[in-house]
Amino acid sequence: MDSFFESPFKGKTLVEQVTHQSIIVGRYSYYSGYYHGHSFNDCARFLLPDEGADRLIVGSFCSIGSGAAFIMAGNQGHRNEWISTFPFFFMPEVPAFAGARNGYKPAGDTVIGNDVWIGSEAIIMPGIRIGDGAIIGTRALVTRDVEPYAIVGGNPAKTIRKRFGGHEIGLLLQMRWWDWPDDHLKKAMPIMTSEDVTGLHRYWSQTIRDT
Ligand SMILES: CC(C)(COP(=O)(O)OP(=O)(O)OC[C@H]1O[C@@H](n2cnc3c(N)ncnc32)[C@H](O)[C@@H]1OP(=O)(O)O)[C@@H](O)C(=O)NCCC(=O)NCCS
Numbered sequence: 625m626d627s628f629f630e631s632p633f634k635g636k637t638l639v640e641q642v643t644h645q646s647i648i649v650g651r652y653s654y655y656s657g658y659y660h661g662h663s664f665n666d667c668a669r670f671l672l673p674d675e676g677a678d679r680l681i682v683g684s685f686c687s688i689g690s691g692a693a694f695i696m697a698g699n700q701g702h703r704n705e706w707i708s709t710f711p712f713f714f715m716p717e718v719p720a721f722a723g724a725r726n727g728y729k730p731a732g733d734t735v736i737g738n739d740v741w742i743g744s745e746a747i748i749m750p751g752i753r754i755g756d757g758a759i760i761g762t763r764a765l766v767t768r769d770v771e772p773y774a775i776v777g778g779n780p781a782k783t784i785r786k787r788f789g790g791h792e793i794g795l796l797l798q799m800r801w802w803d804w805p806d807d808h809l810k811k812a813m814p815i816m817t818s819e820d821v822t823g824l825h826r827y828w829s830q831t832i833r834d835t
Pocket residue numbers: 656687688689690742743744745759760761762763764775776777778784
């Protein structure tokens with residue numbers, strides 16, 4: 625059974641794929657673009673190349689499902705409070721549009737925490753912050769920030785439940801296993817791949833906490 629699955633990396637973590645200066649990614653996070661035929665760079669929509677533009681920041685150990693999309697503020701040449709939402713400014717080749725004002729309005733960085741699993745074809749709106757350990761359901765439309773270890777789904781996305789109780793979430797956020805060096809992850813891997821949060825916390829307390 626184990627050999628049925630190919631490695632989701634397919635040789636390409638986000639660190640290896642990302643070419644855009646406004647996308648920042650942590651270690652081992654990967655994009656599984658099997659069914660959408662593009663790399664992670666194209667998941668970030670309307671990302672501006674300019675220095676100081678909103679960035680897409682993705683933590684470590686994130687699993688990003690095929691066709692997920694991050695809508696960046698670059699699409700906000702459309703201003704709903706103006707007379708027209710038409711992006712005149714971005715079509716300077718049309719003489720009639722000369723004098724149009726730039727409707728771009730920054731939304732702030734989009735920040736995806738560590739160990740976040742984003743389901744296939746989920747959409748994350750501009751400036752959203754998703755907490756560590758969260759799960760975003762398939763085809764969720766995320767319009768509000770997501771708390772650590774929350775599972776959200778739907779349109780607009782709502783919390784379905786938390787992955788762990790409050791005490792365990794506190795322990796996970798305290799020990800931040802995603803920052804551990806690989807040799808500690810290797811030793812802790814049997815616990816990492818179990819439900820034993822207190823056991824992992826015990827390992828951390830005995831071996832890493834004070835180093
Ligand atoms: C969100 C998700 C993780 C929830 O899994 P789960 O905890 O096993 O959830 P359940 O199937 O027990 O459903 C719990 C509730 O959430 C709802 N729900 C599940 N997935 C949902 C989704 N994507 N959007 C909206 N609601 C969803 C269910 O309808 C159910 O609601 P109810 O309690 O009112 O009946 C899962 O459904 C999902 O979307 N996984 C992503 C899969 C994916 O995209 N994989 C490809 C990338 S690797």
